[in-house]
Amino acid sequence: MVGRFRWAAMFPDEVWEHVFSFLTSDADRNAAALVxxxxxxxxxxxxxxxxxxxxxxxxxxxxxxxxxxxxxAVIKGKPHFADFNLVPSDWGGGAEAWVEAMAEGWPNLxxxxxxxxxxxxxxxxxxxRSFKNFKVLSLVxxxxxxxxxxxxxxxxxxxxxxxxxxxxxVEETCLNWISHFPESCxxxxxxxxxxxxxxxxxxxxxxxxxxxxxxxxxxxxHSVPLERLxxxxxRAPQLMDLGTGKFSARHNPQLFSRLESAIAGCxxxxxxxxxxxxxxxxxxxxxxxxxxxxxxNLNYATIQNPELVKLISRCKNLRRLLVMDLIxxxxxxxxxxxxxxxxxLRVFPSDPYDAAEPVxxxxxxxxxxxxxCPMLHSVLYFCxxxxxxxxxxxxKNRPNLTCFRLCIIEPRTPDYVxxxxxxxxxxxxxxxxxxxxxxxxxxxxxxxxFKSIGASANYLEMLSIAFAGDGDMGLHYILSGCxxxxxxxxxxxxxxxxxxxxxxxKLETMRSLWMSSCSVTLGACRQLARAMPRLNVEVINESGxxxxxxxxxxxxxxxxYIYRTIAGPRTDTPQCVWTI
Amino acid sequence: xxxxxxxxxxxxxxxxxxxxxxxAVGAAEDGALNLKETELRLGLPGSELxxxxxxxxxxxxxxxxxxxxxxxxRGFSDAIDGAGKWRLAAVGGRSEVDAGKGGxxxxxxxxxxxxxxxxxxxxGKGKDAVAKAxxxxxKAAGQVGIANGNERGVAPAAKAQVVGWPPxxxxxxxxxxxxxxxxxxxxxGKQGSACLYVKVSMDGAPYLRKVDLKMYKNYKEFSxxxxxxxxxxxxxxxxxxxxxxxxxxxxxxxxxxLLSGSEYALTxxxxxxxWMLVGDVPWEMFTxxxxxxxxxxxxxxxGLAPRAMEKCKNHN
Numbered sequence: 001m002v003g004r005f006r007w008a009a010m011f012p013d014e015v016w017e018h019v020f021s022f023l024t025s026d027a028d029r030n031a032a033a034l035v036x037x038x039x040x041x042x043x044x045x046x047x048x049x050x051x052x053x054x055x056x057x058x059x060x061x062x063x064x065x066x067x068x069x070x071x072x073a074v075i076k077g078k079p080h081f082a083d084f085n086l087v088p089s090d091w092g093g094g095a096e097a098w099v100e101a102m103a104e105g106w107p108n109l110x111x112x113x114x115x116x117x118x119x120x121x122x123x124x125x126x127x128x129r130s131f132k133n134f135k136v137l138s139l140v141x142x143x144x145x146x147x148x149x150x151x152x153x154x155x156x157x158x159x160x161x162x163x164x165x166x167x168x169x170v171e172e173t174c175l176n177w178i179s180h181f182p183e184s185c186x187x188x189x190x191x192x193x194x195x196x197x198x199x200x201x202x203x204x205x206x207x208x209x210x211x212x213x214x215x216x217x218x219x220x221x222h223s224v225p226l227e228r229l230x231x232x233x234x235r236a237p238q239l240m241d242l243g244t245g246k247f248s249a250r251h252n253p254q255l256f257s258r259l260e261s262a263i264a265g266c267x268x269x270x271x272x273x274x275x276x277x278x279x280x281x282x283x284x285x286x287x288x289x290x291x292x293x294x295x296x297n298l299n300y301a302t303i304q305n306p307e308l309v310k311l312i313s314r315c316k317n318l319r320r321l322l323v324m325d326l327i328x329x330x331x332x333x334x335x336x337x338x339x340x341x342x343x344x345l346r347v348f349p350s351d352p353y354d355a356a357e358p359v360x361x362x363x364x365x366x367x368x369x370x371x372x373c374p375m376l377h378s379v380l381y382f383c384x385x386x387x388x389x390x391x392x393x394x395x396k397n398r399p400n401l402t403c404f405r406l407c408i409i410e411p412r413t414p415d416y417v418x419x420x421x422x423x424x425x426x427x428x429x430x431x432x433x434x435x436x437x438x439x440x441x442x443x444x445x446x447x448x449x450f451k452s453i454g455a456s457a458n459y460l461e462m463l464s465i466a467f468a469g470d471g472d473m474g475l476h477y478i479l480s481g482c483x484x485x486x487x488x489x490x491x492x493x494x495x496x497x498x499x500x501x502x503x504x505x506k507l508e509t510m511r512s513l514w515m516s517s518c519s520v521t522l523g524a525c526r527q528l529a530r531a532m533p534r535l536n537v538e539v540i541n542e543s544g545x546x547x548x549x550x551x552x553x554x555x556x557x558x559x560x561y562i563y564r565t566i567a568g569p570r571t572d573t574p575q576c577v578w579t580i
Numbered sequence: 581x582x583x584x585x586x587x588x589x590x591x592x593x594x595x596x597x598x599x600x601x602x603x604a605v606g607a608a609e610d611g612a613l614n615l616k617e618t619e620l621r622l623g624l625p626g627s628e629l630x631x632x633x634x635x636x637x638x639x640x641x642x643x644x645x646x647x648x649x650x651x652x653x654r655g656f657s658d659a660i661d662g663a664g665k666w667r668l669a670a671v672g673g674r675s676e677v678d679a680g681k682g683g684x685x686x687x688x689x690x691x692x693x694x695x696x697x698x699x700x701x702x703x704g705k706g707k708d709a710v711a712k713a714x715x716x717x718x719k720a721a722g723q724v725g726i727a728n729g730n731e732r733g734v735a736p737a738a739k740a741q742v743v744g745w746p747p748x749x750x751x752x753x754x755x756x757x758x759x760x761x762x763x764x765x766x767x768x769g770k771q772g773s774a775c776l777y778v779k780v781s782m783d784g785a786p787y788l789r790k791v792d793l794k795m796y797k798n799y800k801e802f803s804x805x806x807x808x809x810x811x812x813x814x815x816x817x818x819x820x821x822x823x824x825x826x827x828x829x830x831x832x833x834x835x836x837x838l839l840s841g842s843e844y845a846l847t848x849x850x851x852x853x854x855w856m857l858v859g860d861v862p863w864e865m866f867t868x869x870x871x872x873x874x875x876x877x878x879x880x881x882x883g884l885a886p887r888a889m890e891k892c893k894n895h896n
Contacts, residue, residue: 141749491744
């Protein structure tokens with residue numbers, strides 16, 4: 001800084017606002033806001049987009065007051081492990097407080113994106129009535145609402161562009177909610193209703209699509225039969241993103257050729273998903289657009305080889321592939337040779353529990369793709385066996401990995417060839433992939449791997465650990481290393497009080513820490529809560545032992561969720577959750 | 581054999597002497613178990629593992645595999661699976677409580693569909709796990725490398741479901757339950773999912789519910805659960821079970837009882853998309869073919885009975 005020269009006074013606020021409008025990333029805007037008080041004031045008063053990674057980190061009314069000009073908000077609620085039933089269903093993440101505050105303070109709100117929040121029909125109703133220019137509603141992995149709430153949105157949001165319900169759980173109370181879109185609604189650009197379990201009236205949908213000439217994304221649910229898909233596609237040949245409904249029907253050559261030409265007519269198709277209950281006869285109908293596809297999501301499609309490989313091998317421009325392990329190693333080898341532009345691969349287990357007839361998907365598939373796809377940077381892979389050698393090869397082949405999530409289905413599985421822990425393999429990954437942002441480890445692992453991760457994973461932001469480690473040192477390595485760690489989630493590891501207390505200040509640099517079925521005691525939580533007033537230390541004990549206040553210090557904690565917050569302890573905790 | 585030396589070789593300096601003792605125990609047992617493993621592996625058909633003789637050779641060189649080292653910290657050296665395919669919890673062997681917890685995580689897989697962790701046990705459970713596992717490795721003929729995937733408990737026990745593992749979304753579980761992978765041999769296509777959620781709708785009720793069919797063993801349990809869910813749901817009374825038509829081995833007379841006596845009928849949509857009366861087929865067949873349920877007004881259900889019987893005959 002040059003003496004007392006006041007930068008901010010050089011120009012009027014409006015000029016700075018205009019300058020800041022070129023800062024698109026939140027991080028950049030945050031940085032600008034820290035330069036000086038004036039920039040802080042100007043930046044926050046002109047900020048249009050706000051991202052709240054933890055809905056409890058700030059009080060809604062405070063957020064709304066601080067950023068009065070927000071047009072687009074993203075709010076996330078429950079911890080990630082809620083996806084796997086580890087978080088009690090009444091834990092929290094309710095959207096009411098936010099929606100009420102926003103209705104008051106952001107009447108010009110246009111975009112609202114919730115993830116893992118509990119959104120009630122009342123919330124949806126309030127949203128529908130409060131924001132005159134509401135354009136985008138995205139409810140990802142949410143629950144608590146029904147199709148009645150959707151009807152309210154459909155009926156009242158005159159300029160609705162996007163309605164996205166990805167992977168939400170929606171009660172079916174209003175059977176024909178789609179009919180609530182008025183005839184005057186022509187603004188829809190994206191509609192994702194793939195998660196809906198009930199019937200969707202295809203005729204009404206067809207009429208809606210017909211009048212929304214800008215529709216680009218249409219993801220149907222399983223109830224829409226193949227015959228109706230033809231009609232929809234004929235009315236929306238400009239589609240870029242299609243999620244089919246049910247992808248099978250009785251053998252009917254006429255239907256096949258109609259489908260084939262309808263799909264071929266969608267020359268802009270880039271994303272393809274759906275394929276509910278796929279029948280093999282109709283798969284070739286999509287062949288014509290395969291070459292143009294950049295994203296293919298078959299993760300609910302129970303198609304097996306060779307048809308599966310036949311389909312994917314045609315998609316030479318694929319950037320993103322989600323598929324089930326039915327693809328097997330041989331299929332992944334084919335992917336490695338056909339899809340040279342592949343950037344993201346996710347392989348899901350078709351039979352995660354019993355493996356009665358196990359699929360032939362092993363570490364070989366992963367190695368093949370790592371070798372053949374030079375742009376691969378994001379991997380999610382479920383399999384049943386792994387070796388250190390394979391991981392080392394992957395690390396060597398793909399130092400550009402930014403996301404590596406490996407789930408070996410059986411906990412504590414060692415290298416099946418050497419019977420050793422997979423420490424060396426995962427260590428190689430973190431040492432080689434210097435830009436790794438997200439990592440999930442599995443298999444047999446000792447504290448050694450955490451030593452490597454703590455030391456080498458300098459850009460790691462999210463780490464998931466399950467059934468791993470030997471003792472406190474493991475956690476200590478992570479918390480004392482991993483400079484950029486934001487989210488840490490741990491289950492069933494022998495990590496106890498010491499590393500938490502020793503690294504208490506680290507926890508304030510992170511968004512959140514989840515630990516369940518570890519070795520943490522109540523006493524440590526109490527200590528931590530006392531020492532760190534800007535952390536909420538939530539203890540979740542579902543086994544009904546009686547009020548936590550009365551329990552002794554050595555009482556074991558079942559589940560622990562610690563997050564930084566400026567809002568203080570929350571007021572909506574259910575019975576099983578105590579904020580210490 | 582001098583395990584502590586191996587430790588220095590690997591360079592773990594955190595070990596204290598009590599742990600080294602544990603290692604010695606672990607090492608001895610592990611070595612013994614590894615040899616057992618070797619014997620077994622040679623016999624497995626279709627094994628993809630490298631010739632175990634090589635491993636025997638390497639064992640004799642004194643190169644102990646790393647798990648031994650980490651085994652030092654385990655309070656459970658005896659809870660190491662004989663097959664060596666997987667190892668039990670690494671629990672810092674600091675206290676009984678901790679050790680117990682660790683063992684509990686690896687109790688023998690039991691028939692447990694609702695995803696509860698096996699109750700916290702003690703070290704004894706761990707030993708049981710070993711005994712059972714050792715016994716089963718002899719029976720294990722599953723695909724090599726599927727670590728413990730096919731090592732089932734004794735006879736009917738399916739895998740115990742650890743809550744939230746593997747980490748797949750509920751949504752996927754439910755979708756897969758109603759949309760299972762079609763196996764190549766359709767005849768013995770198995771539904772691998774441990775839960776089978778189907779929707780239940782009731783005419784006039786404001787919303788749908790979901791039930792997990794695998795939680796019930798027979799029609800009686802099932803109907804009781806439904807009754808609870810839809811209290812106020814009357815199906816009339818016909819026999820001592822209280823649920824007409826919901827017993828195995830239905831006869832025509834029971835159907836007529838149902839239709840004449842009650843207000844509602846419980847129906848389901850089967851794999852072929854047809855709506856049938858619940859209770860016509862044996863329970864297992866019902867859970868296999870049921871896609872969703874509907875409690876419809878009795879008057880609507882009248883046309884169903886004859887078709888249901890015919891279909892049964894066709895299937896047989």
